[in-house]
Amino acid sequence: MEIVIKGLRKHYVSDGKVIKALDDVDLRIPENEIFTLLGPSGCGKTTLLRCIVGLETPDAGEITIGGETVWSTEKGIYVPTEKRGLGMVFQTYAIWPHMTVFDNVGYPLQNRKVPKDEIRRRVAKTLDFVQLSGFESRPATKLSGGQQQRVALARALVAEPKVILFDEPLSNLDAKLREETRKDLKTFLGELKITAVYVTHDRVEALALSDSIAVMRSGRIVEIGGPKKIYFDAEDRFVADFIGRANLVPAVVKEQREDATVVESSLGLLACRKADFPLGEKVTLCLRPEFIDPARGGEEGDNVIRGRVASLVFIGDAYEGEIRAGDENLMAQLGPETELAEGEEVSFRVSPRHLLLVPA
Amino acid sequence: MTHRHGKLTWGLIVVVGFLTVCPVIMLVFGSFSTGLTATGDFTLSKYIGAYTDPALLEVMGNTFVFVLGSATLATVLALFLAYLNNRTDMPFRFLFKIIPVVPMMIPHILFSVSWVLLLNPSNGIFNLILKQLFSLDKAPLSIYSMPGMILVEGLLDLPIAYLIIAPAMASFDVALEESSRVCGAGNSRTLRRITLPVLRPAILAAFVLCVIRCLASFAVPSVIGMPGRIYVLATHLYQMISTGFQADYGMASAVGMSVLAASIGLIYLYRYFTSAGERFVTISGRGYKPTVIRLKRAKVPLFIILGLLSLVLIVLPVAALFYISLVPYSMVPGARAFAAMSFKHWTAVLKDPISLLSLKNSLFLGVFGASLGVTLSVFVAYVIVKVKTKSAGLLETLSFLSFSFPGIVIGVGFMWFFVRTPLYATIWALLIGYIATYMPYGIRPITSAFIQIHSHLEESSLVSGASYLTTLRRIVLPLLVPGITSGWVLMATMFFRELTLSVVLSRPGTEVLAVQILRFSEDGLWGRLSALGIIMIGVSTLLVVTVNLIGNRFKPAES
Numbered sequence: 042m043e044i045v046i047k048g049l050r051k052h053y054v055s056d057g058k059v060i061k062a063l064d065d066v067d068l069r070i071p072e073n074e075i076f077t078l079l080g081p082s083g084c085g086k087t088t089l090l091r092c093i094v095g096l097e098t099p100d101a102g103e104i105t106i107g108g109e110t111v112w113s114t115e116k117g118i119y120v121p122t123e124k125r126g127l128g129m130v131f132q133t134y135a136i137w138p139h140m141t142v143f144d145n146v147g148y149p150l151q152n153r154k155v156p157k158d159e160i161r162r163r164v165a166k167t168l169d170f171v172q173l174s175g176f177e178s179r180p181a182t183k184l185s186g187g188q189q190q191r192v193a194l195a196r197a198l199v200a201e202p203k204v205i206l207f208d209e210p211l212s213n214l215d216a217k218l219r220e221e222t223r224k225d226l227k228t229f230l231g232e233l234k235i236t237a238v239y240v241t242h243d244r245v246e247a248l249a250l251s252d253s254i255a256v257m258r259s260g261r262i263v264e265i266g267g268p269k270k271i272y273f274d275a276e277d278r279f280v281a282d283f284i285g286r287a288n289l290v291p292a293v294v295k296e297q298r299e300d301a302t303v304v305e306s307s308l309g310l311l312a313c314r315k316a317d318f319p320l321g322e323k324v325t326l327c328l329r330p331e332f333i334d335p336a337r338g339g340e341e342g343d344n345v346i347r348g349r350v351a352s353l354v355f356i357g358d359a360y361e362g363e364i365r366a367g368d369e370n371l372m373a374q375l376g377p378e379t380e381l382a383e384g385e386e387v388s389f390r391v392s393p394r395h396l397l398l399v400p401a
Numbered sequence: 402m403t404h405r406h407g408k409l410t411w412g413l414i415v416v417v418g419f420l421t422v423c424p425v426i427m428l429v430f431g432s433f434s435t436g437l438t439a440t441g442d443f444t445l446s447k448y449i450g451a452y453t454d455p456a457l458l459e460v461m462g463n464t465f466v467f468v469l470g471s472a473t474l475a476t477v478l479a480l481f482l483a484y485l486n487n488r489t490d491m492p493f494r495f496l497f498k499i500i501p502v503v504p505m506m507i508p509h510i511l512f513s514v515s516w517v518l519l520l521n522p523s524n525g526i527f528n529l530i531l532k533q534l535f536s537l538d539k540a541p542l543s544i545y546s547m548p549g550m551i552l553v554e555g556l557l558d559l560p561i562a563y564l565i566i567a568p569a570m571a572s573f574d575v576a577l578e579e580s581s582r583v584c585g586a587g588n589s590r591t592l593r594r595i596t597l598p599v600l601r602p603a604i605l606a607a608f609v610l611c612v613i614r615c616l617a618s619f620a621v622p623s624v625i626g627m628p629g630r631i632y633v634l635a636t637h638l639y640q641m642i643s644t645g646f647q648a649d650y651g652m653a654s655a656v657g658m659s660v661l662a663a664s665i666g667l668i669y670l671y672r673y674f675t676s677a678g679e680r681f682v683t684i685s686g687r688g689y690k691p692t693v694i695r696l697k698r699a700k701v702p703l704f705i706i707l708g709l710l711s712l713v714l715i716v717l718p719v720a721a722l723f724y725i726s727l728v729p730y731s732m733v734p735g736a737r738a739f740a741a742m743s744f745k746h747w748t749a750v751l752k753d754p755i756s757l758l759s760l761k762n763s764l765f766l767g768v769f770g771a772s773l774g775v776t777l778s779v780f781v782a783y784v785i786v787k788v789k790t791k792s793a794g795l796l797e798t799l800s801f802l803s804f805s806f807p808g809i810v811i812g813v814g815f816m817w818f819f820v821r822t823p824l825y826a827t828i829w830a831l832l833i834g835y836i837a838t839y840m841p842y843g844i845r846p847i848t849s850a851f852i853q854i855h856s857h858l859e860e861s862s863l864v865s866g867a868s869y870l871t872t873l874r875r876i877v878l879p880l881l882v883p884g885i886t887s888g889w890v891l892m893a894t895m896f897f898r899e900l901t902l903s904v905v906l907s908r909p910g911t912e913v914l915a916v917q918i919l920r921f922s923e924d925g926l927w928g929r930l931s932a933l934g935i936i937m938i939g940v941s942t943l944l945v946v947t948v949n950l951i952g953n954r955f956k957p958a959e960s
Contacts, residue, residue, distance in 0.1 A: 096860050122863040129864040135857035139879045148875075149865035196865065 042107030042203040042236050044070040044093060049102035051088055051260075062088040063099065064260035070238060071253070075230055077239045079247040080257035081283070086240045087208055089257075093238065094129055094206055095122035107203060123152070128197030128205040132212060134189045136181045142168070142192055143177040149200040167199045171229065187218050194229070207239040211246060223249060244284050248272065256280045274314070278399040281327045288371045290326040291401065294318045301393045307367030308346050313396035323401045332395040333373035335364060335387035344396075346371075347388045350381055406788045413781055414796050420837035421803045424814030428661065431817040432654035447651040457637070457656075464616070464633040467550055467626075471618075472611035474555030478710075479562035479607060483570045485703065489694045492704065500711045501563040506942065507718060508898035509557050509620035510915050511934040514922055515718035516553050517624060518931070520544035524731035526721065533733055545629030554621045556714060558614050562607040569603035588694060606674035613667050616660060617807035619901040620915075624922055634660050635809050635901070642813065642905065650813055657810035668805035719938070726931035746928035756933055759912040760940070762828055766835060766913065767897035767944065771843075774836045774892045775885055778843035782884075785844070786851040804841040808901025811838055816905055826908040834902050839895045843888040850884020886952030890945050897941050 051063040062085045070076045078086040091097035093104060095111065098119070104112040106127075111120040128149075137145055143164055150160045168174055171191040176184075184192065190210060197205050210226075211219045227250055230237055241247055247254050248268045255265045256279070264271065264280045275281040282289060292306035297320065301312040306326055318324055335350070348366030353375070360375040364387065381387060432448065434441035451457070479501065485491045486498050504512060519527050520542050528540035535541075543549065577599060581591040597604070622636040632640070634656065641653040696703060725731065727742040750756050785797045803811075815834045819825040824833070854877060862872040900915035907916045914937050921930035 094864055096863070122860075123866050123868055125864075126866065127864060129861065131857040131861055133855055133857045135855065135861035137858060137862075137876055137880075148862070148867070152866040152868075152871065193861075196861070200866070 043072045044068075044107075044204065044236065044238070045103075045105040046070075046089075046093075047103040047105075049089070049092060049104065050100045051085075051092065051097065052100055061085075061260040063092070063102075066102070066260070066262055068255065068262060068265075070236065072236055073234050074252040075237045075239060075250055077241060077247045077251040077254045078257055079241060079244065079254050079283070082242055084257040085260040086242075086257050090206055090208055090238060090240045094127055095120065095125050126200070126202055128200065128202040130190075130193045130197050130205070130207045130210045132209045134193040134210075134213070136184070136189050136192055138180075138182045140181055141177065142173070142179045142181055142184070145181050145192055146195045146199050149196060153200060163199055164195075167195045170198070171195045172225075186214055187222060190214065190222060191225075194226075198233070202235070204236045204238070207237065207241075209241055210239075211241075212243070226250065248284070254284075256283060273394075274397065275327075275399060278325050278327070278401070281397060281399050286330050286372060288328045288330065288369065290328070290369055292324050292326040292398075294320050294322045294324060294398075296320070302398060304398065307369060309367070311346075311391070311396055312344055312393045313398050314393055316398040318398065324398045325401050327397040327399055328371070328391065328395065330361075330372040330374040332391060333364070333371060333389055335362075335373060335375070335381065335389040337381065337385060337387060342390070344393065345388055345390050347386070350383050350385050350387055353379075353381070353383055406784070406790070407792070409780065410784050410788055410790065410792045410796060413777075413784055414792060414799065416777070417781060417796060417799045417840070420833070420840065421799055421806075423818055424806075424811045424834075424837065425661065426814075427817035428654050428657060428810065428814035431651055431813070432658055434651065444651075447649075447655040451652045451655040456632070460632050460634060460637045463547070463626075463631055466547060467554065467622070467633050468612055468615040470547075470551035471554035471558060471615045472608050474551060475558035475562045475611045476566075476604060476608045478555065478559050479566050480604060482559075482563060482707075482710075483567040485707065487567060487570045489696050491696060491700065491707070497707055497711070498567075500707075500714060501567075502560050503715050504557060505560045506894075506938070506945075507715075508900075508915060508918075508934075508937060508941075509618070510624060510898070510900050510918050510922075511722060511937065512557055512718050513553055513620045513624040514918070514927075514930060514934065515721045516544050516549070517628075517922075518721045518725050518731070518927060519717065520549065521628075526724070526731060526734065529731065529733045543629070544625055545631075547631060549629075550621050550625050550631065553625060554615055554618055557618075557621065558611045559714070561614060562611055565607040565610065566600070566603050569600055573599065602674045606671055609667055609671040609674060613664055613671070613805055616664060616667075617809070617901065619809055619904065623919065635807065638809055638813075639904065650816060653813050654817075657807075657813055660807050661810050664805040664807055665802070668802070672801070719935075722931040722934050722938075724931075725927050726935055729928070731927065746932045750929050750932045750936070753929070755912055756917055756929075758910075759914050759917040760933075760936065762831075762911060763897050763899075763914040763937075764940065765828065766832060766899070767893045767941075770832050770835050770896045771889050771893035773832070774840060774843045774896075775847070775889045777836065778840065778847050778888055778892075779881070779885065781840075782844050782847040782851050785848055787856075800840055800844050803838055806838050808838060808899075809905060812902040812905030815902075819906070826911060828911050831899075831903060831906050831911060831913065834906055835896050835899055838902055839892055839899075842891045842895055846887040846891065847881065847884045850881050853884075854880050882952055886948060890948055893944055893948070894941055897944070898937070 046066055046068040049063050049066040053060045053062055066089060078089060080086050088097055092099050092112070093106070099112065099114070101114045102112070103110060103115065106125065110116065110118050111125055112118060146167060147160045147164045150163060155163070164177070165174070168176060171194050173188065173191055173195065176188070181189070181192065193210070211222055214222055223246055239250060251268055253265060253267060254271050256263045256271065258279055263277050264275060271280060271284050275284065278289065281287055290306050290308060292304040294302060295305050295310065296303040298312070300315060302314070302316050302318065303310060303312050304324060304326060311326070313326065335348070346366050348364040348371065351363040351365045351370060354361045355377070357377070359377055360379055362373040362375045364371045364373050375381065433443055433445070435444045482497065482501050486494050491497065517525070519525050522528060522540040522543040522545065525540065525542070525544065528542055531537065531541050544553070573596070578591050578595055581595045586594060617635070619635045619639070622633045623639065626633060627636055638653050638656055641656070642648045642650055724734065726746050727744070728738050729741055729743070729745065732738045732741070781796060781800050784793050785800070812834065815830070819830045824830045858876055858880070859872055862876045867875065898915055899913065900919065903913045903916050904919065907913055914933070918930055918933060918937070921933065
């Protein structure tokens with residue numbers, strides 16, 4: 042089901058200051074996509090999710106799910122949470138400690154007055170789907186974190202909703218389990234025809250899981266796009282910086298070529314990915330550490346940056362380096378077996394594809 | 402949803418407001434009016450009479466010494482026990498952890514009486530033994546003295562101080578101490594410079610609460626103080642209203658006003674300290690393990706002290722009551738006493754219609770009153786925790802206020818009110834008074850149970866398609882059971898043993914256990930008193946055990 046949000050507003054007053062959790066948000070979440078709301082804490086992503094499910098009441102605006110308006114300040118429509126028929130996985134999982142796994146998962150069906158036999162069958166099927174067969178009679182508290190997470194998922198899926206919502210569902214798991222669960226989740230969601238709205242502040246999760254990502258900041262949606270678009274071709278400086286590690290260098294537009302835009306910065310003259318800026322405009326040049334591949338001396342010609350290795354730190358699968366070039370300290374990611382040493386003069390060529398220009 | 406909450410909140414504010422504010426207002430009116438209704442002609446004579454009474458100065462002095470002495474004793478003992486139990490390698494700690502709380506099971510009036518039985522100058526058991534051993538003419542010890550009062554009251558208030566200090570001690574972030582050790586400070590220096598200062602808010606909160614309780618205390622001043630002619634404010638007040646034909650409720654109200662004002666002031670001080678304590682002591686949940694301090698050579702003497710304290714707190718009072726209930730009159734324990742033992746007092750009590758009536762009344766007030774009180778508490782706690790509006794804050798303040806009410810003063814306030822209603826001299830008057838005065842004891846445990854229920858647990862139920870009421874029934878209530886159980890047990894035991902309020906409100910036909918025991922004590926009928934007392938402890942324990950068993954059956958599975 043498609044979700045359409047129009048002019049959604051929610052303001053809080055805290056310590057006498059007005060906080061705009063949602064600042065007139067317009068958004069269309071396409072049907073059967075995994076759609077991620079990404080942003081730093083306090084950007085309004087969880088508030089937006091809670092408005093969709095109905096646990097939070099907006100100050101103004103309209104929410105339509107699959108053609109049915111569930112909230113409208115103008116028309117005075119409010120469909121309460123329990124009537125919206127959605128599924129949701131909470132950050133804390135919210136597994137009811139006084140119930141067994143069966144009761145936890147069967148609860149949404151019990152509320153929909155489904156016959157007992159049918160409930161038993163569907164709970165078994167859903168538990169099988171999340172690989173928890175045979176856990177029915179276990180007390181919910183006798184489960185590991187990963188298992189609780191899957192019970193929460195099963196409970197959200199059991200009534201076969203058309204929309205499922207995730208509120209940072211992996212943030213309570215440890216690093217290794219988080220990675221495994223993320224992969225499982227991708228598989229599970231891939232097999233279902235379902236619209237999933239996923240809230241996270243973790244860029245790797247967002248990139249790995251999503252069909253589309255909406256990056257939020259201070260109650261507004263800054264940019265929407267597929268993972269690759271957001272990563273390689275962000276239109277906003279904040280988005281470029283948030284979605285990955287980035288060297289941000291001030292620059293001035295010097296020339297517009299057919300296939301590239303040339304800018305001047307303290308790194309020299311550089312041909313960058315084509316962007317629509319007037320000549321003389323101040324812009325920000327964005328270069329990700331993983332595209333810097335320095336070598337000793339030698340490299341000549343266009344788009345070559347020269348510098349000196351200022352520091353090198355071994356972190357296992359790579360070296361984190363800092364290269365002093367022009368007025369900048371550039372972060373660089375070097376292979377784990379690099380032969381470079383601190384203090385060496387280096388140079389490297391960057392493809393215009395990897396030099397992104399965003400407004401200053 | 403917000404709208405619905407608004408109605409509930411204001412409804413509760415009206416009920417709770419009536420229960421807490423009504424007696425106070427009646428008290429104020431009563432203190433300014435002539436005659437037997439609180440709305441008689443305006444007069445200042447009650448205040449002038451009460452505060453120009455030459456006896457008042459001595460009463461004030463006594464109260465001051467009694468209150469500060471008992472509160473200090475209770476706090477110091479609680480600190481000592483909490484430290485040994487939580488932070489040292491004292492053997493049998495599991496046992497000593499229960500002991501400071503056990504006196505809560507013994508009604509204050511019985512605890513006070515048992516000390517009279519042991520240490521009164523004419524036939525206290527200890528005095529009899531000492532006289533026999535050293536061939537003395539006069540009893541060497543007398544409980545009817547200020548030190549006697551302070552000793553007993555201090556022991557009675559130990560549980561309340563311990564229950565505040567021990568959790569603070571147990572949840573103390575050990576890293577604070579460890580870094581002090583790393584900086585070169587030894588055990589005792591760390592205790593003085595780090596541990597005690599960090600715990601200061603908890604210690605002060607415990608002390609202030611003890612002061613409030615001592616100020617309101619009636620059992621010790623009446624059973625121990627009055628025979629020794631040592632009057633404090635509570636008994637001074639009691640004298641004004643109990644001396645039959647010249648009872649002066651107006652003057653009692655005038656004196657009560659200052660006790661009430663002091664108590665309300667102190668309760669705000671207490672709240673200040675507890676909120677300061679929450680800011681101070683931060684527990685980091687992960688991998689928490691307190692360092693245990695080795696007592697080494699101090700272990701044996703400290704162990705003996707703890708053992709003696711346990712004896713004094715639990716074994717002696719109950720043993721004394723039991724012994725006195727069996728012997729015809731107070732005599733030195735031995736073969737002669739054993740030969741004279743009989744169930745004479747027990748049969749006398751079981752045939753005494755007033756004793757039986759008081760047992761029935763107290764049982765009704767305990768069971769029915771606590772159920773009613775807990776039901777009200779569930780709603781109040783719900784609004785306090787889950788509805789965070791300004792009016793919810795008002796409700797919290799209101800419901801907390803009665804925590805400071807000295808029973809005898811608030812009883813006079815209620816007297817003024819009930820005398821004008823058909824409820825006067827019925828058991829319902831007592832019921833309403835009890836709930837009003839002890840509401841915080843029900844609200845507190847249920848509030849903390851509510852706080853434990855993460856809002857996600859309710860929200861996920863709504864998302865699962867459950868209505869508001871279904872969520873309440875299937876998710877919230879089952880998770881509240883432990884809180885409800887302890888709230889009920891606390892209220893029921895408080896009601897079952899209630900003395901201070903009942904002394905004012907109880908009338909012929911509405912006698913309750915504690916008042917009946919006070920009458921026996923005033924008449925010196927120690928044997929019957931002891932028998933009734935043992936029955937009281939037995940029934941009360943049975944009640945607590947039964948309800949806990951029921952509560953356990955509904956308890957969610959432990960993680």
